[in-house]
Structures are given as structure tokens and as C-alpha cells.
Amino acid sequence: MGLLSKRDSKLILDPLSDNNPITIQVLGICSALAITAELEASVVMSIAVLFVMGVGNVVISLIRNIVPSRIKIIVQLIVIATLVIIVDLVLKAYAYELSKTLSVFVGLIITNCIIMGRFEAFALANGLWRSFLDGIGNAFGYAVILVIVGFFRELLGAGTLWGYPVFGDAIDKTGLYAWGYENNGFMLLSPMALIVVGIIIWIQRSKSTHLIED
Amino acid sequence: MEHIELLFKSIFIDNMVFATFLGMCSYLAVSKKVTTANGLGAAVIFVLTITVPLNWLLDTYVLQDGAMKWLHPSFEEYNLSFLSFILFIATIATMVQLVEVVVEKFSPALYNSLGIFLPLIAVNCAILGGSLFMQSREIPSLELAFTYGIGSGIGFWLAILTIAAIREKIRYSNVPPPLRGLGITFIITGLMAIGFMSFGGMLTGGDEAPQGTVKEIVLESENDELGDEGDQTVLDTNKEIE
DSSP states (O other): OOOOOOHHHHHHHHGTTOOOTTTTSSHHHHHHHTTTHHHHHHHHHHHHHHHHHOOOOOOOOTTTTTSSSHHHHHHHHHHHHHHHHHHHHHHHHHOOOHHHTTHHHHHHHTTOOHHHHIIIIIISSHHHHHHHHHHHHHHHHHHHOOOOOHHHHHHHHHSEEEEEEEEEOOTTTTTGGGOOOOOOOGGGHHHHHHHHHHHHHHHHHSSSSOOOOO | OHHHHHHIIIIIITTTTTOOTTTTHHHHHHHSSHHHHHHHHHHHHHHHHHHHHHHHHIIIIIIIITGHHHHHHHGGGGOOOHHHHHHHHHHHHHHHHHHHHHHHHHHHHHHOOOOOOGHHHOHHHHHHHEEEEHHTTTSSSHHHHHHHHHHHHHHHHHHHHHHHHHHHHHTTTTGGGGTTTTHHHHHHHHHHHHHHHHGGGHTTGGSSOOTTTOOOOSSSSGGTTTTTTTHHHHHHHHHHOO
């Protein structure tokens, strides 16, 4: 890459695989599980987190030298909360139905551990450009898992992708349903999100064995 | 009656961890040993019991549409609800710091057991989630908000305690290497969540009771038309699943 040095591109690529925020760092699970019943909600949530993380990391990195450490957490929370309010208002204005589906989980981006975790671990100690890259990279790592989980849950649970029927019509028995295929409604229920993430972790760790815990 | 119903509902049916996945990060990170899990659970109960009623007051007297009327009639047209995220999280962060200072001063023993968890809690989704659900489910009174806070806290405590106990035992089992640690915890949590889903039918089956004795507490918007049509809704969802 011409634009990024090797060290910088590592910041973006690492969270996608070996340092994934969800499957390895165990951050930001709450929202990853709760809203992944549909692909569309997963993608919108990912974009929201991408925005908050990118901008938030830059702001924290800018003010990291003037904030006393005693009030650090409150300042960070205020920065995130402001960004999340922006996201929430934009969603309410342009995608009202979707903001109903996401309900409180947009607000819960504030306490999404990915954001606080990366602020603490990275943005407080690094410069502006690298913090921005780190934010973007981790948000992409988060998005990858969200999209995979959302994809399988919607496909197997409702037989649709982004709201469009893929396998044919379940009620008129066309397409795959004519052959006796049935949607697995259980995939839409929340416990299956946990199990799907569990399986992703399983696959990832059997491929890269150095990640296996004790 | 209302209180018992809400307590039951917030502990089992709408369990923080198993139904809404709140507080998952600390749930996964601090559940390796029963004693630490117990400490975190107790701290969550403590903080939720304080912050949910406080945020209820804030929501009712400051944030809602026209809520500032008590201050001056001309404030009636103000709707500050867009500020709720920032005010809730500020309340939680300050309360956590305050509680930390007070507990340290008056009860060093309690501080030693809760102390290290208190800063963690400010950024625990379960705490903010408790307040946000309190707002979106429109809990009607301060006492009920108090009950809701305690109930949600107990739900989290129960969840983290059970998973910690299971994780302590599972160390002696032969789990496939790639699943060890995090992976198997996810899958067990999924299975436990399926178990907790069975509590879901317990409050909607109240049709045998004479009308008017059981007050329906409206917790979720889709529960609005429960009551008489409750069975109908259950049937419909069954149909969808099939």
C-alpha cells in the first residue's frame, strides 16, 4: 500500500483476523448478539460503530494530554455519548423503522466495550492518524463478525437476505420450499446468536491454532 | 402484586444477560472464578438499585416531553429526551464514583470486596441498559423503577454466578481445543438462554385468573395487546416458528 506504511496497515488488518475485537479481545459482545437477527440491522449498526469509533478515537487522541486522569472516564463517556446522540438522531430522521428495531442498542454503543477498550488501550497513548486507523480497523473487525452472524441468522431463520426472499415463498411453497425445505425459526431467537458466535470462534481457532487458550 | 410480577419478570423472563445480552463483556471477562463473579454481581445489584430510580426521576422531571412544567409553566413545550443518553451516563459515572468514595469511607470491608469492580461498572452495558429499558418500557412509578433496578441486578448476579460455577467445573472436561475458554462459554450461555426462555410463557398464561385481579404491567411495546389476545399472540408466534 502506497498510502499506508507497513506498521499502519497492520493496525487495520490485525483486527480483521488475529486480533478481532469480538472473538479474541471479547469486547462489544452485547450489541453484536442482540441486533443480528437481520442483515440490514447488522450493517447499520456496524456503520454506526464505525463512525463513533473513527471520530471518537481522533477526539480522544487530540485531548489526551489536557485531560487529568481522574476524570478521564467521564470525559470519554461524554465524548462517546455526544457522538451516539448524533447517530441516534440521524437514524431517527432517515431510517425511522430501523431505529425502532435497534431500539436501545444504539444508546448502548456508549457502553460498548470496544470503544472504551480501544480508547484506553490505544488512543490515549498514540497520535491522531494512528488512533484513527486503529478505530477504523477495530470497527471493521466488529463489522465482519456482525455481518457474518446476521447473514446466517437471517438466511436460515427467515429465508431472506436484506428482506428479499432467497429460497422462494414460504407460504405459497415455491422455490426450495416446494421440495420440503422449512425455515428454522429458532435461528431468529436470541440464544442462537451466542451459538453462532461460538461456532465462528471454533472455526477461527481451529484454523489459527496459536489462538487456542491453555 | 405489581412489584412481585415486575421482580419476577426482570429476574427471569427479561434476564439482562440471557434475554437482552446486556453486560456480556464483563459477564465473559469476570466469570472465571465464583468469588470474583459474586463480587461483580453484588456490585451490579448495588449500582442498578441506585441508578435506575435516579434516572427515573431525571427522566420524569427533566427529560420527557413537557416534563419541566413543574419548574415554570412556560417550560412546557421543551422536550429534552434527546439528551437522555448523555445525562444517564453522566449520572451513572458520577454515582459510581460517589458510591466508591462513600463505601471506602464507611465500610472498608465492603470496599475491599466491591472496590475493584466499581470503576468497571461505569462502562458496563447492563447499568446503562437498565436505565434505557426503564425509559423505553415506561415504568410508571418510582417504586416500580426501584423494583426493576433490583430485579435486573439480581438477574445479572444469578447469570454470572451460574456461568462461573459451570466454568470452574468445565476445566475438568475434555473440550475440543479450539473451543476451550471463550468458545465453550458462548455455547453454554446459548444453552442457558434457551433454558431461560422457558420462563417466558409463565406470565402470559394468566387468563384463568378473574379479570381485573391481575394487573398487566406493560413492559414492552409488543406486549401492549396482551391480556385477552395474549393466547392469540402466542399462537401466532408458534405458527411463525413452525
